[in-house]
Amino acid sequence: MYFVKGGNSKWMATLVQLAGFPILIPYYFIIKLKNPTAYDTCTKPPSVLTLTAIYVSLGLLMAADCFMYSIGLQYLPVSTYTLICASQLAFNSVFSFFLNSQKFTPFIINSLVLLTISSVLLVFNNESANPTRFSKAKYAIGFICTVAASAGSGLMLSLTQLCFRKVLKRQTFKVVMDMVIYQGIVATGVTMIGFFAGGEWKIVAVFLFHDKMDGIKAISMLLAVWGFLSYVYQHYLDDRKSKAENRNAIEVSKASNTGTSREE
Numbered sequence: 001m002y003f004v005k006g007g008n009s010k011w012m013a014t015l016v017q018l019a020g021f022p023i024l025i026p027y028y029f030i031i032k033l034k035n036p037t038a039y040d041t042c043t044k045p046p047s048v049l050t051l052t053a054i055y056v057s058l059g060l061l062m063a064a065d066c067f068m069y070s071i072g073l074q075y076l077p078v079s080t081y082t083l084i085c086a087s088q089l090a091f092n093s094v095f096s097f098f099l100n101s102q103k104f105t106p107f108i109i110n111s112l113v114l115l116t117i118s119s120v121l122l123v124f125n126n127e128s129a130n131p132t133r134f135s136k137a138k139y140a141i142g143f144i145c146t147v148a149a150s151a152g153s154g155l156m157l158s159l160t161q162l163c164f165r166k167v168l169k170r171q172t173f174k175v176v177m178d179m180v181i182y183q184g185i186v187a188t189g190v191t192m193i194g195f196f197a198g199g200e201w202k203i204v205a206v207f208l209f210h211d212k213m214d215g216i217k218a219i220s221m222l223l224a225v226w227g228f229l230s231y232v233y234q235h236y237l238d239d240r241k242s243k244a245e246n247r248n249a250i251e252v253s254k255a256s257n258t259g260t261s262r263e264e
């Protein structure tokens with residue numbers, strides 16, 4: 001809406017993607033008062049230097065990512081942009097495979113194939129996509145930036161998970177909230193510097209947008225939704241399996257306890 005109605009500041013568009021994190025701060029303290037054990041940890045935390053390095057690098061990655069999303073939003077129609085963004089699931093799976101040993105099951109592969117096809121279809125669809133607003137070159141820049149941003153999102157999530165596993169070694173409420181808030185502070189701070197240093201002060205308010213939906217976009221959207229559902233279904237199966245395994249483990253441990261007490 002902002003760009004369609006004449007807004008021109010990429011920094012401003014980036015800022016609105018990032019600046020919402022303070023809404024979590026009251027929740028952070030309310031939970032602390034209500035449930036102090038959510039903050040308990042047994043292991044020694046990493047040094048301040050290590051934590052700072054993690055928050056700053058992930059914060060910078062997040063700011064760069066949102067800036068590229070802003071370029072994509074500026075040069076692409078919203079439906080095209082949104083469909084390309086669906087590829088972040090695929091990127092997330094690939095990075096999770098390499099960084100966090102996530103497995104590729106048939107449902108995940110199905111999801112990846114569909115999401116990739118759905119995004120690739122859009123490359124051939126730039127004729128009808130908002131023909132008057134931007135040139136082919138800008139469409140290409142928007143496309144590349146949105147794909148790069150989607151890859152960046154997948155990378156960022158996988159790196160965050162890697163940090164939780166290998167460096168922070170915990171996933172308590174506090175550790176997760178610290179990550180979200182400090183990463184948000186770094187990303188918002190960097191973006192504000194860019195906004196003021198770049199001199200992009202003038203903001204045009206916008207209220208409405210209209211975006212055409214044609215045949216290829218509809219098919220692309222269908223594939224993206226199908227791919228996404230496949231991905232969600234795999235997670236549902238994983239969740240069910242892990243719950244069943246937990247139940248079995250509890251039953252086995254109960255049975256072995258009963259056996260031991262009878263022998264005694």
Ligand SMILES: Nc1ncnc2[nH]cnc12
Pocket residue numbers: 017066069085088153
């Ligand atoms: N994951 C994401 N997808 C699309 N746009 C975004 N802006 C910030 N994060 C985003």
